[in-house]
Amino acid sequence: MTADLTIDLDRLMGRIAALGRIGALPGGGCKRLALTPEDAEGRALVTGWFRDLGLDVHTDVIGNCWAIRPGRSGGAPVVMGSHIDTVATGGLYDGVLGVLGGLEVIESAIQAGIETERPLAVAFFTNEEGARFAPDMMGSGVAQGGLDLDEMLAKVGIDGVSVAEALAAIGAAGSHPVGALAPDTYLELHIEQGPVLEAEGLAIGVVTGVQGISWSEITVEGQAAHAGTTPMALRHDAGLVAARIAAEARAIADAFGPPQVATVGRIALTPDLVNVIPERAVLTVDLRNTDEARLQAAEARLFAQAEAFAAAEGCRLSRRTLARFEPVAFDATLVDAVEAGAAALGLTHRRMPSGAGHDAQMFAPRCPSAMIFVPSQDGISHNIREYTAPAQIAPGVRLLAQVALARAGRVDQKGQTE
Amino acid sequence: MTADLTIDLDRLMGRIAALGRIGALPGGGCKRLALTPEDAEGRALVTGWFRDLGLDVHTDVIGNCWAIRPGRSGGAPVVMGSHIDTVATGGLYDGVLGVLGGLEVIESAIQAGIETERPLAVAFFTNEEGARFAPDMMGSGVAQGGLDLDEMLAKVGIDGVSVAEALAAIGAAGSHPVGALAPDTYLELHIEQGPVLEAEGLAIGVVTGVQGISWSEITVEGQAAHAGTTPMALRHDAGLVAARIAAEARAIADAFGPPQVATVGRIALTPDLVNVIPERAVLTVDLRNTDEARLQAAEARLFAQAEAFAAAEGCRLSRRTLARFEPVAFDATLVDAVEAGAAALGLTHRRMPSGAGHDAQMFAPRCPSAMIFVPSQDGISHNIREYTAPAQIAPGVRLLAQVALARAGRVDQKGQTE
Incomplete structure (x- = not known):
């Protein structure tokens, strides 16, 4: 087995905190409803980090943003992603962890001199929460063809503004056509948003699908x-x-x-x-x-x-x-890889379904997709009390790195493809 | 058995309709909350009828109003009564029937030349509904010592006005001390406010007590x-x-x-x-x-x-x-008399408890008390759709006359006490 990638947990937690200050609520937590000025500020912060790292940033016409680190051999990328919009009384981790965790994997790989055969990408998708515009998982659904672009652009939110208008208002729409970027693999790290891992004292949930x-x-x-x-x-x-x-x-x-x-x-x-x-x-x-x-x-x-x-x-x-x-079952081979990765890293884990919806389920019909859960304190999410300790986040990011790099064809400094 | 008293149903229904026009609601029914100007207007109408008949009208300090026809031998009166206040979406019959039915008994007796040994009285009691001032059955409770006068006068209603202030505002308080008038017998005719009599096709409910x-x-x-x-x-x-x-x-x-x-x-x-x-x-x-x-x-x-x-x-x-x-059981002898009276008049009937509270339960601890129920259409009450047909009201009033006159010692024109 290849050596575990060393991640910079302080850097990751610093970024989570910085993003959490945008739309921060008085008692903690934050509110960054999709395509609001707060969301725009969050997008600017995160895409700034993408660009600082020299990644190729692509934004599509519904505002999904993809940051790609090229691979040695090209081909479809291994995409790590989630969302940065929140509900009205959101926490700091829901969605954000999957995006900034993916960024951390890429930055750590760059610093360690690790390359991949396939491109490695991190992405965030527009309006996963559905708290301003229904339906939820809108950006990922459009990106993967599960939802119709024009129909979604015409959806009107709780404030009477359409998706198209809101995209224009904050300049979030890019020029890339949806569906142009077809992932080889989709991986999403997320907080569990439920009490099972905490109750059973486990570090990792190997997510088998979405209920x-x-x-x-x-x-x-x-x-x-x-x-x-x-x-x-x-x-x-x-x-x-x-x-x-x-x-x-x-x-x-x-x-x-x-x-x-x-x-x-x-x-x-x-x-x-x-x-x-x-x-x-x-x-x-x-x-x-x-x-x-x-x-x-x-x-x-x-x-x-x-x-x-x-x-x-x-x-x-x-x-x-x-x-x-309908329920979504994740790719059996990829789920096995996540489980094997957890075991290889010596992390306590269990297989479990996701009780909530996630962007990963919109990718699952089109490419091998899977998710990694880390515990949620008291099982609480969509609440300003949402919390996962740094020591619980680190194993999830390490496992994400393990699986993503393997799927992308890890090439260490020695030049050997894993 | 003595001949059935002939009552004037048209006169009674005319009075019910006239009282119902005071506080009438647009869709039917009426609203005469206790001690409001509408209640004052209703009191004036009813006491006017009492006086037109030459009855001795006594109003006590909490606004209970008693109209007495003297008896040949004196003593405590046989009282027929109920209330004329309503809930906010009240009907025309709840309470009113017991008062105007009692008045009809006295007027019919006078017209038929029937006297009684004991005085015969009709009365209405303040704030039976409790819709403006809690508790309900206030006037009868005070009259019979179940509730404290000063405590009740201090009660503040839903509009911030006290009972004492409301009494003064409409001039409803009289000079008679409460408790001065101790009935020999208390009889209350009332609509059932439930579906049992209608469902069973019966004319009369012989009320055994209050749940x-x-x-x-x-x-x-x-x-x-x-x-x-x-x-x-x-x-x-x-x-x-x-x-x-x-x-x-x-x-x-x-x-x-x-x-x-x-x-x-x-x-x-x-x-x-x-x-x-x-x-x-x-x-x-x-x-x-x-x-x-x-x-x-x-x-x-x-x-x-x-x-x-x-x-x-x-x-x-x-x-x-x-x-x-706690439940209230009505006087067994009096309940038997109501039941025997119904049988004597050839009225279909059943014994039943009252599911709702009534003034009669405040009298029951101090004197023999009983109630007579007539059917409620669809069991509906406290609703503008409350309705009991004239043909269903007549048997109740005849039975009330039968029992009240017997208890008071009926003396027909021939001069024979029954």
Whole structure:
């Protein structure tokens, strides 16, 4: 095995802190919504670092930015990337770690005199969060053909501004056509955004894919009536049906077992009075699974049971889909390489799916793609309390370097291709 | 049996309609909150009718108004009463029927030349609804010693005005001390405000008492976390605990059987987002039973199960009592008399508890008291759609006359005491 690349953790943490000062929030964390002036300032800072390192910087028409270090033999690059936009109450690590971690890999390789056969690139993609413009993962989706460019440029954000207008306003659009840059391999280092690694005391999550997501909004219509004078047998309690659906969602997750998860995050009752039987309940159900067939089975059971609960209570039920994404499986060979790399570096690790969406899933259909997770303190993300300690970040970057350099064909100073 | 008293249904319905025009709402129904100018106008209309009939009108210091027709032998009066204040979206019948029905009984008796040994009275009591000033049943409670006069006069309403100020503002306070008028018997005709009589096709509800009421607010504290990245085993889902409590409330009602009822009318989740596990849930539970021991058993099971659900999910639970009233049982002899009267008049009827609170429960500890229910269309009350047809009102008034005259010692024109 080749020697572990020595990274400069202080330099990386300094850059994460510097980027975090742009759009910084009073209590910590930061807000850099996609294509805002704060995002523009962040882009300028990061592309400045790219250029300082002598990388070839390419920006495409939807604002994705790619910085390439040429390889000895040319060909498609091995791309390390993620995003630098944040949600409104974002942390310093979500997305940023994958971009600045990739930059750190390239800079460390340059300083160590390590070259690669293939080009090695670091990139950030426009509007991964979807917090200003829906859908999320927009830039990577357009870059890889999963989303239509013109359709995305026309999307209007929460502030009434279109993607095209916002790109123009901050001068973020480049001249490169989307899809011109087809990666050989895509690798994304990211914080877990969940509690599993911390709970199990592990350094690395070898991400096998991204869970499929099913979001439903269920509306139950019953009949309002007096809580004191209406016998139980004559009730049409929409709130009770909602409660039973919420309990059923948990029962489904328990019955299916991991990685199935199920969450009822919203319940709204009408009229919402202590002594009136609810005439209306609106609730959301979030189901996720890495297996599409299992996810469909969970949906089928939930919807059938919901209908049964409503019918038993003499209520009407309607349902609409708020979001639906099929699961994405990462490239088996590349996932094996990540796992082998973790083992080679002596890092504790486990295979796990990603519960959240990431740019990597937009690359997965077109090129071998994979992700590396590092722990999130208390499993918290999309929150100003988001935190991963430097000592937890370092192993992730070392592993990213290990896998990226190997995929790109590492050539040490001795001139030998690995 | 004495001949049925002939009442003038058109006169009664005309008075109900006339009172309903005071504070009338655009879509129907009316709003005469206690001690407002609308209430003052209603009081003036009704006391005008009392005086037109030559009754002795007494108003006490909290605005309860009593109109007495003397009896041949004197003694404590048989009082028929209820209230003429309404909720903000009130109907035309709630309370009003008991007052104007009582007035109709007295006027019909006068016209038929029927006298009584004891005085016969009709009364309305201040702020039965509690919609402007808490607590409800205030006037009757003060009149019967269940509530303290000075404490009630100091109560401040939803508009920042005290009861004493509101009484003064509309000149509703009289000079009679509270408690001076101790009834021999209290009888209250009221709409059911529930669906039972309509569902069973019955004319009369013989009310056996008022359910005890237990209102609790339960707060569950869990931990917010990402719906996608947090394994089920690591969750502390406050919303799930709330859902289980709501389902348990129904299970308790089912297990205990009638007259136990249980309602979860409010559920509020925090942060109330589709993809975030709720960190906080606040819900209300309304439990009612006519038997105090059963009500306590229902509370005990609910609270114990709630604690168990919270503990199983790793959540904390706290609870506060919003309201708690013990059940009231009406006088058995008087209830028997109401039932016998219904049978004698050939009216279909059933015994039933009242699910809602009424002035009668404030009289019950001090004198024989009972209530007569007539059907509510669709069980609806406290709503502008509240409705009871004239043909459903007439039997109630006839039965009220039957029982009141008998209790007061009916003396027909022939001079024979019944």
